[in-house]
Amino acid sequence: MKVSSFTTVNFVQLSLESTIRDAISAFLSHRVDIGCVTTEDRKLLGILHKNAIYRALLENTPLDSSIRPLIKQDVVTIQKDQTLLDAREIMIEGNVSQAVVLDQHQNVFGIMSKLDLVYSNMTALEDTLNRMKSLVENLQDAVISVDSNLKITTFNHTVLDLLQLNGKTLLNAPIDLFLPDFRKGLIETMKTGQIQQAKRFSFKDLTVIASFIPIRELNRITGAMVVLRDVTSYEIIAAELETTNQLKRILDSALELAYDGVAVTDKHGLITMANQGFLDLFSLDQQDQLLGTPISKIAPQLPSELSLKMDKKIEGKLIEINQRKCIVAQMPIYQDGQKLGAIFKIIFRQLEAWRDLLFHMEKLESEISFYRGELSRISKDSDPFAHVITQNSQMEKFKQDAVIAAKSLSNVLITGESGTGKELIAEGIHRVSGCKGAFIKVNCGAIPEELLESEFFGYADGAFTGAKKGGKPGKFELANNGTLFLDEIGEMPVSLQVKLLRVLQEQEFERIGATKTTKVNVRIISATNKDLAELVRQGKFREDLYYRIHVIHLHIPPLRERLDDIPLLCRYFINKINFKTKRNIIGVSPEVASSLQTYHWPGNIRQLENVLERAFHYSSSEWIEIEHLPQELKLLPQEQVLSPKSKTTETQLPIDRKQSISRTEKEVILQALKKCRGNRTKAAELLGISRTTLYQKMKRYQIIEELEFRYT
Incomplete structure (x- = not known):
C-alpha cells in the first residue's frame, strides 16, 4: 500500500507572514497539533508545532507576533509514492510521531501520523481477512x-x-x-x-x-x-470406466474365440492391427502380411473411405465377404480433436450377441465423454458475474470493476438507463461480497412518501393507530450484516434523505415511536437513471448524502453502446423463452439481426427481451422473421437508425422498406465520417456509438479510406 492512500491531506497551511493568532485559529479549526509553513507554491519551509506556541505564550509573546522564530526547519519528510513500510522506518529513524508527505514536485501533499500508520495496518489486516473469507466461501x-x-x-x-x-x-x-x-x-x-x-x-x-x-x-x-x-461423481465415472475396460477385455476374448474380424488403421488407411478372425476371413496366414498395407487393398468390400476421408460412422451394415454374410461397423478414431485413424469390426458369427455388446460399449463411451465435458465445464465456471451475458470489451471491464467493488466494504452507486440491469448487478455484488445477511431491495420511487420512513426504519408497538401488534422491523433491520439496495434513489424525498444520512454516518436508528436505538451493519448499494450531481446542483438531492453513497461508482453502458452483444443476448433470451413456452425457435433471421443492431433501444435489454417474447407469439415457424417484429423495428425510419445527431443532413435518407437496411446504415456512417473529416472518435460520438462498434461496422460494410470515404 502507498503512503498517499493514508495521508491526512486536510492539513494546516501557514506562511512566513502568519501570526501566532493565525496559527492558533487554524489549529482549533482543523483540530491538529502541527502545521506546515510553505511558500505560495506549497514548497515546504518548515513546520510549526503547538508545543512551540505554548512555550511562546508562557513567555508572554503577543498573539500578533510572527511565527518565524517558532518554525522548525529540520523536518522529517516522506514521499507520497513510498510504501507504508518505508514510511514506518523513516518515522522510527527520525523518532517523530508525525511526518510531512511530499509529492513528486516536492510540494506539500499532506501529513502522516502514527495514527495513520496504525489505521493503514488495520486496513491491510481487514483486507487480508476479507480476502481469506471470500476465498474460503468460494x-x-x-x-x-x-x-x-x-x-x-x-x-x-x-x-x-x-x-x-x-x-x-x-x-x-x-x-x-x-x-x-x-x-x-x-x-x-x-x-x-x-x-x-x-x-x-x-x-x-x-x-x-x-x-x-x-x-x-x-x-x-x-x-x-x-x-x-x-468424489461421489468421480467414483461413479471410475466405475463406468472399469466396466468399459471389462467389456473391452470380454469383447477381445469373444472376438478371438468367435474368429470375428477386427482391424485398425492409421489416418492414411494403412493397417496397424488385425486379429486372427480378420486373417481367417480374408484367408491370410500371418498378421505381418497386413501391417502397413492399405485396408482398401486387403478388404475392398469395406466402404473404408467413409471413415477415413468423409469421417462417417457406420453401424450394422450388411455386406458379403468371400461368400459370407457379415455385419460391418466402422468409425473414425479421434483424440483431442485430431483424427488418428479408424477401426473396422466385421462380425460374421454370433452376430446378435456381438451387436448388443458393441452398442452397449458405444453408449457407455458416449456417457463418459459427456460426464468429462460436464466436469470440465463446472471446474472452469469461475466467473462471479457469469449471469451477465456479454462479449463486449466495455462490459467485460465493467464486470471486473464490479468484482472489485463487491470485495470492498464501501457503498456503491450504480447508474444507467432504465432496462440495463442495475438490480441484476446489485444482486451479483451482494453475492460476490460474501455478506452473511440478506439482500433487501427498496424501490424509492414506488413507495408513497408518507410510508417511506416506516418502510426504512420500522415502527414500535402502538406507534400509531392501526400499527401492527408487536411492531414491525424496517428494511435496515432486515438487511443487517447484509446489503440494502436503494433503487431509484433519485426519487427519495429530501426529508427522508436527512434521516438516511444519519443512519449511514452512525449505523444506528430508532423505530418510529420507539425510544431504544437499534444498531445495524448494512452496506448500501444505490441505483438511479438520473444525474444525481445535477439534482444536487438543483437542491433536490443532499450533497452530503450524495458523497456518502457515491464512494464507488459503476455505470452500466446502454445497449446501443454494446450492439455486438445483441446476437449473444438473442440466443440467451430465445433459449429462456423456449424453455418457458415449450417451443423450439432456432433463432432470428439475418434481416432481423440487422434490424436489431441498427435500432437505438431506448428501453435497453428489457426492451430487447420484450421484443423477442412478442415475436415468439407471432412466429409460426422455427425462425423469427422481420414481420414478427413491432412496427418501429420493421420500418426503421431515419431517426431510429444510427444517425448523426445534427438536425439536418445534406440528403434525405430513403425510407423505402424495399431498400436495404444495411445500405441505409452505410450511408449514415459515411456521412458522419465525411462531416468529421475522417476523425473516427468524433464520428462515433456523432452517431451515438462507441469507437469499437464503429470499427466493427466499417469492417462489416467494407468502408475504406482513400481521398474521401466510400464503400466498396
Whole structure:
C-alpha cells in the first residue's frame, strides 16, 4: 500500500507572514497539533508545532507576533509514492510521531501520523481477512474448523450445500453432534500438529476425501480444520470406466474365440492391427502380411473411405465377404480433436450377441465423454458475474470493476438507463461480497412518501393507530450484516434523505415511536437513471448524502453502446423463452439481426427481451422473421437508425422498406465520417456509438479510406 492512500491531506497551511493568532485559529479549526509553513507554491519551509506556541505564550509573546522564530526547519519528510513500510522506518529513524508527505514536485501533499500508520495496518489486516473469507466461501471444497474443545467455529456455504446441514444450529455445536466421523481425525491432528491428507469417508449418500489441518496461534495449536472434497461423481465415472475396460477385455476374448474380424488403421488407411478372425476371413496366414498395407487393398468390400476421408460412422451394415454374410461397423478414431485413424469390426458369427455388446460399449463411451465435458465445464465456471451475458470489451471491464467493488466494504452507486440491469448487478455484488445477511431491495420511487420512513426504519408497538401488534422491523433491520439496495434513489424525498444520512454516518436508528436505538451493519448499494450531481446542483438531492453513497461508482453502458452483444443476448433470451413456452425457435433471421443492431433501444435489454417474447407469439415457424417484429423495428425510419445527431443532413435518407437496411446504415456512417473529416472518435460520438462498434461496422460494410470515404 502507498503512503498517499493514508495521508491526512486536510492539513494546516501557514506562511512566513502568519501570526501566532493565525496559527492558533487554524489549529482549533482543523483540530491538529502541527502545521506546515510553505511558500505560495506549497514548497515546504518548515513546520510549526503547538508545543512551540505554548512555550511562546508562557513567555508572554503577543498573539500578533510572527511565527518565524517558532518554525522548525529540520523536518522529517516522506514521499507520497513510498510504501507504508518505508514510511514506518523513516518515522522510527527520525523518532517523530508525525511526518510531512511530499509529492513528486516536492510540494506539500499532506501529513502522516502514527495514527495513520496504525489505521493503514488495520486496513491491510481487514483486507487480508476479507480476502481469506471470500476465498474460503468460494471454494468448491467444504471447510469446517473447530476449537480445542471440538466445537464448530467456522464453515463455508459449501458445507451446508454438500452435507445438507442447517447453518443456524451448526455454529458452536460439538462436531460429534453432526459429523462424528471426523472426530478422530481432528483430535489426532491437534495432538500431532501434522496435516493428515486423503482419508476416505462415506456420509449419507456421498463419498468424500477429507484432509485435516491444524490451526496455530502464536506457535500454539488452538484448533483444527477439515477440508472435504466430494468424489461421489468421480467414483461413479471410475466405475463406468472399469466396466468399459471389462467389456473391452470380454469383447477381445469373444472376438478371438468367435474368429470375428477386427482391424485398425492409421489416418492414411494403412493397417496397424488385425486379429486372427480378420486373417481367417480374408484367408491370410500371418498378421505381418497386413501391417502397413492399405485396408482398401486387403478388404475392398469395406466402404473404408467413409471413415477415413468423409469421417462417417457406420453401424450394422450388411455386406458379403468371400461368400459370407457379415455385419460391418466402422468409425473414425479421434483424440483431442485430431483424427488418428479408424477401426473396422466385421462380425460374421454370433452376430446378435456381438451387436448388443458393441452398442452397449458405444453408449457407455458416449456417457463418459459427456460426464468429462460436464466436469470440465463446472471446474472452469469461475466467473462471479457469469449471469451477465456479454462479449463486449466495455462490459467485460465493467464486470471486473464490479468484482472489485463487491470485495470492498464501501457503498456503491450504480447508474444507467432504465432496462440495463442495475438490480441484476446489485444482486451479483451482494453475492460476490460474501455478506452473511440478506439482500433487501427498496424501490424509492414506488413507495408513497408518507410510508417511506416506516418502510426504512420500522415502527414500535402502538406507534400509531392501526400499527401492527408487536411492531414491525424496517428494511435496515432486515438487511443487517447484509446489503440494502436503494433503487431509484433519485426519487427519495429530501426529508427522508436527512434521516438516511444519519443512519449511514452512525449505523444506528430508532423505530418510529420507539425510544431504544437499534444498531445495524448494512452496506448500501444505490441505483438511479438520473444525474444525481445535477439534482444536487438543483437542491433536490443532499450533497452530503450524495458523497456518502457515491464512494464507488459503476455505470452500466446502454445497449446501443454494446450492439455486438445483441446476437449473444438473442440466443440467451430465445433459449429462456423456449424453455418457458415449450417451443423450439432456432433463432432470428439475418434481416432481423440487422434490424436489431441498427435500432437505438431506448428501453435497453428489457426492451430487447420484450421484443423477442412478442415475436415468439407471432412466429409460426422455427425462425423469427422481420414481420414478427413491432412496427418501429420493421420500418426503421431515419431517426431510429444510427444517425448523426445534427438536425439536418445534406440528403434525405430513403425510407423505402424495399431498400436495404444495411445500405441505409452505410450511408449514415459515411456521412458522419465525411462531416468529421475522417476523425473516427468524433464520428462515433456523432452517431451515438462507441469507437469499437464503429470499427466493427466499417469492417462489416467494407468502408475504406482513400481521398474521401466510400464503400466498396
